[in-house]
Amino acid sequence: MDVVRIHHPYSVKQIKPEPVVLTLGFFDGVHRGQQAVIGRAREEARKRHLRLAVMTFNQHPSLVFHQLDRRSATYLTTIPEKIDRMAELGVDLLYIVDFTSAFANLAPEKFVKQYIVDLHAQVAVAGFDYTFGPQRAGMADLPQFAKGRFDVIQVGQLNQNAEKVSSTRIRQAIDVGDIDEAASLLGYPYHLLGTVVHGEARGRTIGFPTVNIRPEPYSRVPGIGIYAVQIKICDVWYLGMASIGRNITFGDDRDVTIEIYILNFGKMVYGEPVEIVWYSRLRGEVKFDSAAGLIDQLKLDEVATRDYFTQYRGELLS
DSSP, X not given: OEEEEEOSSOOGGGSOSSOEEEEEOOOTTOOHHHHHHHHHHHHHHHXXXXXXXXXXXXXXXXXXXXSSOGGGOOBSSOHHHXXXXXXXXXXXXXXXXXXXXXXXXXXXXXXXXIIIITTTEEEEEEETTOEETTTTEETTTHHXXXXXXXXXXXXXXXXXXXXXXXXXXXXXXXXXXXXXXXXXXXXXXXXXXXXXXXXXXXXXXXXXXXXXXXXXXXXXXXXXXXXXXXXXXXXXXXXXXXXXXXXXXXXXXXXXXXXXXXXXXXXXXXXXXEEEEEEXXXXXXXXXXXXXXXXXXXXXXXXXXXXXXXXXXHHHHO
């Protein structure tokens, strides 16, 4: 897959000189609803023997339109994750546009000319709620701006349990720790990228040494609780149980941390980048009367984690 990064105004030399089916959207999470949009575009590309292109943005448009506070802005997928997801979906060409004020203020007709026509789109495909331009023109308006230069395909809403599959709904599920719901809406288990950093090293003193994780900036961290996870370190996957919480057994008003006890692991890996896959929430955070009570519970959590993955692998094989 070719990846082209664009900053407005761009040079025409950056644009691949070939006709495409162009898919439009921010695609945070690349969830099942967005997969349906890309899937419809892929069908059209195959039918017309054209390359499948996607145009997305480096940051959420709401940041530029002042509808979202940058300090609270988080994403379901980082740019590298989004690139990987697009490649998995058979995208041939990915344009990542810097969503700046200059780009956001393009009049609809200029947006259509520069970012659809001049990207050699024979067909533009987007979800029903896609908007463009400062006045938020929508998919119903796109045919009039197309002026016969390209075809327009609008993909309808995908529902699950009578509600729209959306990035907002997924974020809400992750925030409360309902990662089963999040995975169902995403179409895959939730992933998080981070780096191993130094912590208090308290886990070593109680027989459960953990790696402390600093998540990538703007990543969405699941709600407080204990989870069965997989973690990739140095290109090797391990099973683990993750704790997101304040370690309230050892004091009040502590910062929220991400700590992972990795099963059958004893290496020093400070500074290593990691990828975490969140499979199941085992329980909430509990304040114990003593470290001994916490240790007893951690032993039960380890059994629950091993049992979960034994069952999960059995389901994959069945």
